[in-house]
Amino acid sequence: MGSRIALMTKDSSSISNADLVFDAKHIWHPYSSMREPLPVYPIVSAEGVRLRLADGRLLVDGMSSWWAAIHGYNHPELNAAANQQISAMSHVMFGGVTHKPAIDLARLLLEISPTNLTKVFFSDSGSVAVEIAIKMALQFWHALGEPSKSKLLTIRSGYHGDTFQAMSVCDPITGMHEIFSNTLPKQFFAPAPQCNFDEQWNDSDLAAMEKIIRSHHQEIAAVILEPIVQGAGGMHFYHPNYLKGVRQLCDQHNILLIADEIATGFGRTGKMFACEHADVQPDILCLGKALTGGYISLAATLANDRVSDAIADGRDNGGIMMHGPTYMANPLACSIAIASTELLMNSPWVERISHIESVLGKLFTPIAAFSRVRSVRVFGAIGVVELHEPVDVALAQRAFVDRGAWIRPFGRLIYLMPPYIIDDEDLALLVNAIESYLSCT
Ligand SMILES: *Cc1c(COP(=O)(O)O)cnc(C)c1O
Numbered sequence: 001m002g003s004r005i006a007l008m009t010k011d012s013s014s015i016s017n018a019d020l021v022f023d024a025k026h027i028w029h030p031y032s033s034m035r036e037p038l039p040v041y042p043i044v045s046a047e048g049v050r051l052r053l054a055d056g057r058l059l060v061d062g063m064s065s066w067w068a069a070i071h072g073y074n075h076p077e078l079n080a081a082a083n084q085q086i087s088a089m090s091h092v093m094f095g096g097v098t099h100k101p102a103i104d105l106a107r108l109l110l111e112i113s114p115t116n117l118t119k120v121f122f123s124d125s126g127s128v129a130v131e132i133a134i135k136m137a138l139q140f141w142h143a144l145g146e147p148s149k150s151k152l153l154t155i156r157s158g159y160h161g162d163t164f165q166a167m168s169v170c171d172p173i174t175g176m177h178e179i180f181s182n183t184l185p186k187q188f189f190a191p192a193p194q195c196n197f198d199e200q201w202n203d204s205d206l207a208a209m210e211k212i213i214r215s216h217h218q219e220i221a222a223v224i225l226e227p228i229v230q231g232a233g234g235m236h237f238y239h240p241n242y243l244k245g246v247r248q249l250c251d252q253h254n255i256l257l258i259a260d261e262i263a264t265g266f267g268r269t270g271k272m273f274a275c276e277h278a279d280v281q282p283d284i285l286c287l288g289k290a291l292t293g294g295y296i297s298l299a300a301t302l303a304n305d306r307v308s309d310a311i312a313d314g315r316d317n318g319g320i321m322m323h324g325p326t327y328m329a330n331p332l333a334c335s336i337a338i339a340s341t342e343l344l345m346n347s348p349w350v351e352r353i354s355h356i357e358s359v360l361g362k363l364f365t366p367i368a369a370f371s372r373v374r375s376v377r378v379f380g381a382i383g384v385v386e387l388h389e390p391v392d393v394a395l396a397q398r399a400f401v402d403r404g405a406w407i408r409p410f411g412r413l414i415y416l417m418p419p420y421i422i423d424d425e426d427l428a429l430l431v432n433a434i435e436s437y438l439s440c441t
Pocket residue numbers: 125126127128130159160161162226231232260261262263264288289
């Protein structure tokens with residue numbers, strides 16, 4: 001071991017070939033194979049919208065590191081918040097303890113989120129925030145003496161994370177979790193909404209959802225969905241009336257509504273939270289990803305008084321919300337989240353998002369003409385190119401990198417969700433990279 005330790009370096013800017021061979025042999029990447037690992041690109045630093053590869057090349061980031069880095073990288077204000085908090089205390093347990101970063105962040109989140117929400121549960125990651133939301137819903141009905149209301153209802157093409165309850169409400173096909181189907185709890189699935197955000201609304205879109213609710217409401221604890229934008233399950237933008245209708249059905253049939261805004265939260269769709277497009281207030285709200293501006297993992301599950309009061313009055317569990325992660329409300333993460341959220345609120349984010357939307361819309365027009373392209377769509381700071389066939393990820397990624405773009409396709413989708421600070425030139429670079437990939441393959 002001694003020699004191996006001696007070989008280690010604290011200089012993250014030098015990555016050798018031996019390092020990459022070690023990586024391929026020993027480190028799993030997201031949804032990767034150890035037998036045939038796809039190429040990974042060594043990144044040594046990042047600033048603004050640019051990622052720096054070990055060989056010095058710069059890539060314009062089209063992904064915001066999966067919805068998270070909304071202000072770009074290496075931001076002086078976020079760095080300052082992190083440094084300041086680290087020198088005070090990086091972490092302390094949350095059991096029997098409290099601290100200013102948690103209090104201030106909770107206050108801030110309750111201020112900007114739908115007005116009915118009054119309680120905050122902090123956790124480590126989006127999937128866990130979803131688990132907690134589901135626990136809240138189950139504990140709610142248990143406390144009210146209706147334990148048979150223990151199933152979830154969701155819509156196809158959704159994505160809610162990689163832990164087990166979260167997997168159980170991902171799309172059974174595109175959710176990438178098929179092999180676990182025997183172990184997963186069986187939930188109810190309505191078809192994905194068909195009416196797109198900007199199309200004429202048709203009431204029949206809700207018919208299947210209504211039918212399931214009418215026949216099974218005694219078993220259903222909550223509807224969980226991603227409001228307006230379905231992310232990793234297919235990148236669809238659906239009609240606000242669908243969400244409104246679901247809220248009404250939930251009210252009529254005594255079902256809770258969980259909004260998973262882990263991807264859509266913090267401005268990405270042009271509203272602070274996507275629920276606002278439909279003027280809908282969920283009973284439980286999940287936040288993550290952009291919560292810390294992409295600096296560090298943190299998530300939150302917010303609830304209204306109806307949910308928290310029922311749980312608090314529950315007799316069999318002493319009124320306790322049954323969860324408590326080790327790193328709950330990590331002060332470092334909370335401080336960065338406060339800085340990131342304030343940075344967002346003090347920026348002209350509404351104008352920026354609508355500008356990105358209109359620029360992407362124009363730049364995408366020629367892309368729609370390619371025969372391999374099934375459709376293009378833009379909503380807020382999200383641009384999607386859907387192909388007829390799945391993309392060869394290794395090939396596409398290489399083509400993008402050769403053109404100075406960081407874009408990570410999946411399935412039949414090539415999509416962009418850049419940091420909000422991106423300028424027109426860099427947006428054009430990203431779209432040109434997609435265009436030249438499409439024209440030469
Ligand atoms: C990414 C995502 C999750 C899971 O978050 P993790 O931090 O990856 O666990 C859950 N729901 C939605 C909508 C997401 O986009």
